Amino acid sequence: MPGKIFVYVIHREGTADDTALELLAAAKKIDPEASVTALVAGSDKELENVVKQIAPSFNEVWKIDHESLSYIIAETLRPMLARIIPKGSILLIPHEHFSMDLSPGLSIKLEAAFIPDVVAFEDIKENKLTAIREEFSGQVSTHVMCDISQGVVISVRSGAFKPEATAAGKGQIVDKTSEALSGGIPNGKRRYLEVIEAETGEVDITKSDILVSVGRGIEDQDNMDIIYELAETMGGDISCSRPIVDARWLDKSRQVGTSGKTVKPKVYLALGISGSFQHLGGIKGSPFIIAINKNPKAPIFQIADVGIIADILEFVPELTGKIEEIKG
Amino acid sequence: MEILVCVKRVPDTAENEIIVNRDGTDIEREDLVFSVNEWDNYAVEEAIQIKDKVGGNVTVITVGNDDAEEVVRREMAMGADRGILLCDEAFEGSDGKGIASILKAEIVKGKYDLVLTGAQADDGAGQVGGMLAAMLDWPFASLVNKIEVIDDKKILVGREIAGGNQEINEIDLPCVLSIQTGINEPRYVGIRGIRKVASADIPVHGANDLELSPELVGPAGSLVKRLDFFVPEPGEGAKMLEGNTQEILDKLVEILKSKGGIK
Ligand SMILES: Cc1cc2nc3c(=O)[nH]c(=O)nc-3n(C[C@@H](O)[C@@H](O)[C@@H](O)COP(=O)(O)OP(=O)(O)OC[C@H]3O[C@@H](n4cnc5c(N)ncnc54)[C@H](O)[C@@H]3O)c2cc1C
Ligand SMILES: Cc1cc2nc3c(=O)[nH]c(=O)nc-3n(C[C@H](O)[C@H](O)[C@H](O)COP(=O)(O)OP(=O)(O)OC[C@H]3O[C@@H](n4cnc5c(N)ncnc54)[C@H](O)[C@@H]3O)c2cc1C
Numbered sequence: 001m002p003g004k005i006f007v008y009v010i011h012r013e014g015t016a017d018d019t020a021l022e023l024l025a026a027a028k029k030i031d032p033e034a035s036v037t038a039l040v041a042g043s044d045k046e047l048e049n050v051v052k053q054i055a056p057s058f059n060e061v062w063k064i065d066h067e068s069l070s071y072i073i074a075e076t077l078r079p080m081l082a083r084i085i086p087k088g089s090i091l092l093i094p095h096e097h098f099s100m101d102l103s104p105g106l107s108i109k110l111e112a113a114f115i116p117d118v119v120a121f122e123d124i125k126e127n128k129l130t131a132i133r134e135e136f137s138g139q140v141s142t143h144v145m146c147d148i149s150q151g152v153v154i155s156v157r158s159g160a161f162k163p164e165a166t167a168a169g170k171g172q173i174v175d176k177t178s179e180a181l182s183g184g185i186p187n188g189k190r191r192y193l194e195v196i197e198a199e200t201g202e203v204d205i206t207k208s209d210i211l212v213s214v215g216r217g218i219e220d221q222d223n224m225d226i227i228y229e230l231a232e233t234m235g236g237d238i239s240c241s242r243p244i245v246d247a248r249w250l251d252k253s254r255q256v257g258t259s260g261k262t263v264k265p266k267v268y269l270a271l272g273i274s275g276s277f278q279h280l281g282g283i284k285g286s287p288f289i290i291a292i293n294k295n296p297k298a299p300i301f302q303i304a305d306v307g308i309i310a311d312i313l314e315f316v317p318e319l320t321g322k323i324e325e326i327k328g
Numbered sequence: 329m330e331i332l333v334c335v336k337r338v339p340d341t342a343e344n345e346i347i348v349n350r351d352g353t354d355i356e357r358e359d360l361v362f363s364v365n366e367w368d369n370y371a372v373e374e375a376i377q378i379k380d381k382v383g384g385n386v387t388v389i390t391v392g393n394d395d396a397e398e399v400v401r402r403e404m405a406m407g408a409d410r411g412i413l414l415c416d417e418a419f420e421g422s423d424g425k426g427i428a429s430i431l432k433a434e435i436v437k438g439k440y441d442l443v444l445t446g447a448q449a450d451d452g453a454g455q456v457g458g459m460l461a462a463m464l465d466w467p468f469a470s471l472v473n474k475i476e477v478i479d480d481k482k483i484l485v486g487r488e489i490a491g492g493n494q495e496i497n498e499i500d501l502p503c504v505l506s507i508q509t510g511i512n513e514p515r516y517v518g519i520r521g522i523r524k525v526a527s528a529d530i531p532v533h534g535a536n537d538l539e540l541s542p543e544l545v546g547p548a549g550s551l552v553k554r555l556d557f558f559v560p561e562p563g564e565g566a567k568m569l570e571g572n573t574q575e576i577l578d579k580l581v582e583i584l585k586s587k588g589g590i591k
Contacts, residue, residue, distance in 0.1 A: 078462075104457070288583075302566075
């Protein structure tokens with residue numbers, strides 16, 4: 001049977017992230033009988049609050065409480081985790097920006113395997129864990145089999161596992177601070193300075209009821225006019241996927257997704273957007289989603305309410321015309 | 329500043345539909361159009377811009393087969409000074425850690441101040457840069473969307489965190505950074521640019537040149553083994569509107585009206 005299973009808990013301003021319980025569910029998929037340990041780092045009151053919230057769900061909570069972790073930098077935390085995580089353990093961590101900083105290097109320091117961005121677990125036999133990942137922007141999936149005899153770090157896609165009502169854990173709190181600091185505070189070759197908050201643009205898309213959202217399918221900046229015209233006719237606001245911002249065709253404040261804005265419209269019209277999980281991560285409040293895409297296999301059709309297979313360059317002007325017609 | 333940029337040759341998913349082969353062992357690679365991983369173009373552009381400001385050299389490197397040479401050449405056409413191809417039968421079937429081990433072996437033979445990778449490639453893994461940094465014991469930052477050289481010992485680095493916020497760090501050189509899209513606007517490479525580097529010499533290094541022990545790379549060195557490719561059972565999915573364009577438009581407008589999508 002596998003080694004100890006840990007769930008790394010992300011938290012902000014004293015509140016544990018939803019992924020804590022998702023990853024607990026993921027751990028139970030690996031081994032329903034597992035005693036799962038939450039791993040949480042931070043400092044002082046904030047950390048205390050987080051520990052209190054999660055303790056009832058986990059068998060054990062390991063905490064590292066130190067002022068150098070009041071804002072957590074992966075470079076500081078990684079050596080500490082490498083000191084306290086026993087050989088052969090399974091560590092689950094939400095696949096997002098902090099994991100991209102921390103996890104690949106941590107797997108090397110632990111001499112463990114690494115499986116990035118897992119969406120499901122298939123089975124575990126002896127020391128072979130089989131997991132499912134997606135490749136090529138979700139167009140195909142793969143089974144990967146991992147030798148976990150030396151342990152493994154697994155980053156887990158958020159939203160992939162549904163939190164389950166599990167029997168309450170014992171919630172035993174173990175202070176690992178001194179062990180994590182044995183050998184000193186990790187040297188500061190990377191020093192945190194500040195966080196610059198994203199700006200709100202001239203239109204706050206987080207407040208819009210109707211969003212006309214455009215993706216890479218628009219192909220060229222010159223084609224953007226048809227989107228402006230449709231949005232105006234519908235009385236909606238324009239938002240977009242990341243490539244449109246990267247190309248500087250729209251302002252960053254228009255980007256929907258994990259590294260952009262979280263929107264909660266009533267109607268979301270996705271035009272030439274494939275439906276990556278980073279994009280969908282920014283759509284909340286279950287809006288009515290209409291997707292228009294020329295590829296019938298685009299993942300966006302899996303989550304949309306209504307889909308149309310069409311070339312947006314042709315279809316969008318016709319839709320604008322139609323709406324103008326009925327508005328008179 | 330001596331800058332090394334790691335690049336990967338990948339199928340262009342915007343151009344191709346990815347199809348799984350009959351027995352599910354691989355995707356159909358025959359008819360695919362390949363190009364440089366999107367993220368890597370931003371990394372090469374950033375390296376060239378840094379070099380233009382503070383001087384030095386930009387070297388582009390890839391681990392791959394003979395076909396991978398074309399992506400090295402393309403990035404040289406952008407303005408990289410040198411290219412290196414790491415190619416050996418023994419490298420085939422490596423996992424992310426294997427690729428990082430191969431890159432590390434080449435890096436320790438050179439003298440680089442800064443190593444750039446893309447934040448992720450076609451597998452959406454985002455693993456090679458962080459592994460490489462840990463193997464070299466160099467500091468690392470992922471999802472970098474701003475670099476400013478302070479002096480020859482340290483740089484200022486912005487990285488993208490949730491909600492589009494930016495985390496600013498100071499990092500000592502040498503270091504490894506993984507670059508996020510949008511950090512710059514990669515320059516266009518025309519036919520003329522490609523022609524200029526058509527005959528540039530791109531050295532090829534194999535396992536022996538790198539003094540790499542075989543158990544670190546290839547299937548033997550891989551803790552993670554890809555078993556197959558498959559297309560997941562589609563869920564219920566969207567209700568697809570069908571018919572001729574007029575019929576679809578009529579249905580869509582009705583739906584929009586009923587859902588409050590027209591003001
Ligand atoms: C035929 C085949 C078989 C495979 N079998 C397995 C397997 O059994 N198990 C398994 O885990 N994986 C397997 N892989 C995938 C494995 O090769 C990749 O995981 C590995 O190449 C790293 O790529 P990545 O997309 O994970 O990189 P990421 O970490 O997502 O890429 C980030 C950055 O790392 C750099 N980088 C990545 N790859 C290279 C490279 N080749 N050269 C230079 N820089 C690079 C680039 O800068 C890139 O932007 C196989 C691939 C092929 C083609
Ligand atoms: C750390 C990280 C954070 C990220 N954060 C975000 C984020 O916040 N928001 C975000 O959006 N992305 C984000 N991304 C990028 C994300 O992974 C995807 O690359 C991106 O969402 C793809 O955008 P897209 O759907 O517009 O483009 P693509 O995936 O290229 O899809 C384009 C779609 O348009 C269709 N199409 C092409 N031409 C036409 C046409 N003429 N008519 C109709 N359809 C057409 C194609 O079939 C395809 O489905 C992030 C990535 C990383 C690594």
